[in-house]
Amino acid sequence: MAKKPPAADPAAPQLPQQLTSWDSVASPLEDDAQWWQLEIVGDVGAVEAARFDAEQCRIARADMSAGVWAKAGVVNCVFEDVNLANVFAQDCRMRRTSVTSVRGTGLQWTNGVVKDVVFRDCRLDLAGFRFSRFSHVVFDNCRLSGADFTAADLSGVRFESCDLSSAKFDEATMTGAVLRHCTLAGMRGVDGLRGASVTSTDLMSLTFTLADACGITVTQDQAGASRMPELGGFPDDRAPVLLASWRGNRAFQAPVVGEGGASWRSWSGRKMAA
Secondary structure (H helix, E strand, O other): OOOOOOOOOOOOOOOOOOOEEOOOOOOOOOOOOEEEOEEEEEEOOOOEEEOOEEEOOEEEEEEOOOOEEEOOEEEOOEEEOOEOOOOEEEOOEEEEEEEEOOEOOOOEEEOOEEEEEEEEOOEOOOOEOOOOEEEEEEEEOOEOOOOEOOOOEOOOOEEEOOEOOOOEOOOOEOOOOEEEOOEOOOOEOHHHHOOOEEOHHHHHOOHHHHHHHOOOOOOOOHHHHOOOOEOOOOOOOOEEEOOOEOOOOOOOEEEEEEOOEEEEEEOOOOOOOO
16 A cells, blocks of 8 residues: 655745734724734733634734634734634634644634644644644644544644643544644543554653553552663653553653663653744
């Protein structure tokens, strides 16, 4: 069988060199608003707005938290250091956009479209993307613990160095998706991972979750632990053995065997977004 080619990188946003400073009085975020080539900084507010469009805008150091949006469009935009916590967005679309260092705890993007978007160094814990469709999307070094991807189409999406502990993937579509150097402990809906690619070291943190999904009871044999094969690929020169501890929402932990004996430590790749 021919190997499926890797998904294309997301198309970068295209912004003009000169942007107009946003005036909250002249161009408030409201129903049917049209934001075009604006530099938006400051407090936008917890606004209820429907059918607005933002195109070729840079939104930086802005507070848009707790907004309620419906059928809105974001195209060719850049979000930098923006507060999107607890925003509820229904039937919205985001295309050709970069999202960097954004706080999106509790963000709900339901039944939406996300295409050609890079999320980098974002805090998206407890965010919801239920029933949304993703295409050419990358999550890089993002905190997605407890995020809800129920019934989302994540085909070809790349998760790089992300914390996905306790994330939900029930009934998700992940054909061609890639999970690399991610924390996967406590993930729910592992059947939704069918068709995805997971690195061998990441797979260790799924051991107990997969066993539970298959109805397998795993018992810990302390006497046999020292005889288990050593595996490489961890960011230090000591050798972890294949024995993980999964306790609900806790991060992946592995016993590290060194000269002083075995000790427990957490590992989730490089430092996550704060």
